[in-house]
Amino acid sequence: MNFQDFIFYFFSGVLVLSALGVITLRNPVYAALLLVLAFFTSAGIWLLLEAEFLAITLVLVYVGAVMVLFLFVVMMLDINLERLREGFWKWFPFGTLLALVLAIEIGMVLMGGQFNLDNMPIPPSHEISYSNTKELGRLIYTEYVYAFELAAVILLVAMVAAIALTLRYRTDKKSTNPSKQVAVKRDDRLRIISMPSENKE
Amino acid sequence: MDYTQQLFEQMFGAEWGATVYLLVKNVFYIFAIVVPLLLAVAYLTFAERKIIAYMQIRVGPNRVTFFGIPWLRGWGQPIADAVKAIMKEIIIPTGANKFLFLLAPILTIAPALAAWAVVPFSPELVLADINAGLLYILAMTSLGVYGVIIAGWASNSKYAFLGSMRSAAQVVSYELAMGFALVCVLMMSESLNLGDIVKGQQGESFLNWYLIPLFPMFLVYFISGVAETNRAPFDVAEGESEIVAGFHVDYSGMAFTVFFLAEYANMILVATLTSIMFLGGWLPPVNIAPFTLIPGIVWLLLKIAFMLFFFLWFRATFPRYRYDQIMRLGWKIFIPITLIWIVLLGGLMQLPESTRELFPLNLWFY
Numbered sequence A: 001m002n003f004q005d006f007i008f009y010f011f012s013g014v015l016v017l018s019a020l021g022v023i024t025l026r027n028p029v030y031a032a033l034l035l036v037l038a039f040f041t042s043a044g045i046w047l048l049l050e051a052e053f054l055a056i057t058l059v060l061v062y063v064g065a066v067m068v069l070f071l072f073v074v075m076m077l078d079i080n081l082e083r084l085r086e087g088f089w090k091w092f093p094f095g096t097l098l099a100l101v102l103a104i105e106i107g108m109v110l111m112g113g114q115f116n117l118d119n120m121p122i123p124p125s126h127e128i129s130y131s132n133t134k135e136l137g138r139l140i141y142t143e144y145v146y147a148f149e150l151a152a153v154i155l156l157v158a159m160v161a162a163i164a165l166t167l168r169y170r171t172d173k174k175s176t177n178p179s180k181q182v183a184v185k186r187d188d189r190l191r192i193i194s195m196p197s198e199n200k201e
Numbered sequence B: 001m002d003y004t005q006q007l008f009e010q011m012f013g014a015e016w017g018a019t020v021y022l023l024v025k026n027v028f029y030i031f032a033i034v035v036p037l038l039l040a041v042a043y044l045t046f047a048e049r050k051i052i053a054y055m056q057i058r059v060g061p062n063r064v065t066f067f068g069i070p071w072l073r074g075w076g077q078p079i080a081d082a083v084k085a086i087m088k089e090i091i092i093p094t095g096a097n098k099f100l101f102l103l104a105p106i107l108t109i110a111p112a113l114a115a116w117a118v119v120p121f122s123p124e125l126v127l128a129d130i131n132a133g134l135l136y137i138l139a140m141t142s143l144g145v146y147g148v149i150i151a152g153w154a155s156n157s158k159y160a161f162l163g164s165m166r167s168a169a170q171v172v173s174y175e176l177a178m179g180f181a182l183v184c185v186l187m188m189s190e191s192l193n194l195g196d197i198v199k200g201q202q203g204e205s206f207l208n209w210y211l212i213p214l215f216p217m218f219l220v221y222f223i224s225g226v227a228e229t230n231r232a233p234f235d236v237a238e239g240e241s242e243i244v245a246g247f248h249v250d251y252s253g254m255a256f257t258v259f260f261l262a263e264y265a266n267m268i269l270v271a272t273l274t275s276i277m278f279l280g281g282w283l284p285p286v287n288i289a290p291f292t293l294i295p296g297i298v299w300l301l302l303k304i305a306f307m308l309f310f311f312l313w314f315r316a317t318f319p320r321y322r323y324d325q326i327m328r329l330g331w332k333i334f335i336p337i338t339l340i341w342i343v344l345l346g347g348l349m350q351l352p353e354s355t356r357e358l359f360p361l362n363l364w365f366y
Helices: A003-024 A028-048 A052-076 A081-086 A088-111 A132-141 A145-166 A178-183 B002-055 B077-087 B098-118 B133-154 B158-189 B194-199 B215-228 B253-278 B289-293 B296-317 B323-350 B353-358
Strands: none
Touching: A003 A028, A028 A052, A028 B133, A052 A132, A052 B133, A052 B158, A132 A145, B002 B077, B002 B098, B002 B253, B002 B296, B077 B253, B098 B133, B098 B253, B133 B158, B133 B194, B133 B253, B158 B194, B158 B215, B158 B253, B158 B323, B194 B253, B215 B253, B215 B296, B215 B323, B253 B296
16 A cells, blocks of 8 residues: 555545535534535545646635535524424435435446446546646637536526525615715705794793 | 655655655645744734834834843734733633634634645745646635634624624635636636746746736735735624624634634735735846846745735725625626626737737737
């Protein structure tokens, strides 16, 4: 076992344990934090494959942005464990069925011979000037440009839909309008009248 | 060095010797970066107090000295502060989540230090000369927000939680503008390696630096950097007049000091990255005799100090932004500016060679 193997097994161990923790821990904040750890360690494994662009982008996008918002929401939830556990036995058969289907599918993929070393050999290591980012960019913007554009459009649609679903105009809202405030003249606010001085009686 | 490697190979065997040697060597280099960095952080706090004091016509710390030397008055202040912080008790509030409460400061300082791994101090002086250096920096700086969020939640206090919520939204918003500004830099240099980015700015004088063609991006990046480090005028996460001290209101002693260290280490990091990506890193401003004789690292340190001065200047000058103003600046001003500049830059890069020569664009594009 050389050092790279050691790193691989270490990361894999941490990854499997943290992924198990995500689905078994009661506290959702702990679960979310372990999911962060899982993302981080899988990025480490990708680095071993010399896929540095994908690895760092995984950390940047999922750990740096998506999970921050996830935690943001999870922390604001009022977590009532009793109510969370209420429907457990009711949904248990359905969940088991899903798990079984998943297990069969994974088994078919892994045992079907598509992933053995003959079909998927260890990728060759590249010389030091090889830039993963450049190669990926070249492929995305030439060969796969339509798929890439399509993905971008789908994301845009999702974004517009999310805004359209959550945007509501409130009529009872009160806010200041700075430009109006600045434009106010004395005569708009103040009325000067002349009146005789009052006498004390 | 070869002799040391042989020594390790004799001790641990041929297979593991090289690995252990590499580990020991890198740990040594890490110390060589982190120890001066922490010293710089200590004296940055001193510089901040002195500079802001002079801006407000005060004197600032002028008592603590070394061995009673009169002209060093005040210079012992950071050391005295550190000793005080170490002596203080770390109070863990009732109802706080003890594990996460203590984990949060560590999660804040770790990325702030880890980002320094790819920073080039001179053409040869860099710990990890990796291809995707710029991405690595972005990833590491985006991790710092976890410490803040976890600190706010684990303290079990409403003020702390409000501070961490504010910080999370703010950092995520400004990261976008920051990332887009850096996209412009990498379009110019055609590389993600920080050393190559500096080499792309090489030329006769400072006219070759990316500061000039990317001036709006420089402003966007630096202001986003100030927002990302939660410094004034974007320090709503602390907001001492509204939410006491924000996310670290329940922290004391060394736990608080670690947050403090991370904030200042992040400031130095942002200043360093701005100098590397826009101000030509280790390159002298003019490529003639008296300037080229000074070693590159001195130029880099001068540029870092110059950018750090702005952080302190901002704090002494501007009142704190309102929260909605922060969000408006990030989403409605910075992101459109960066998007327009990316399109513009892409268009310039696609111009034919003969058209480019009519403008002085050849300074920056190969």
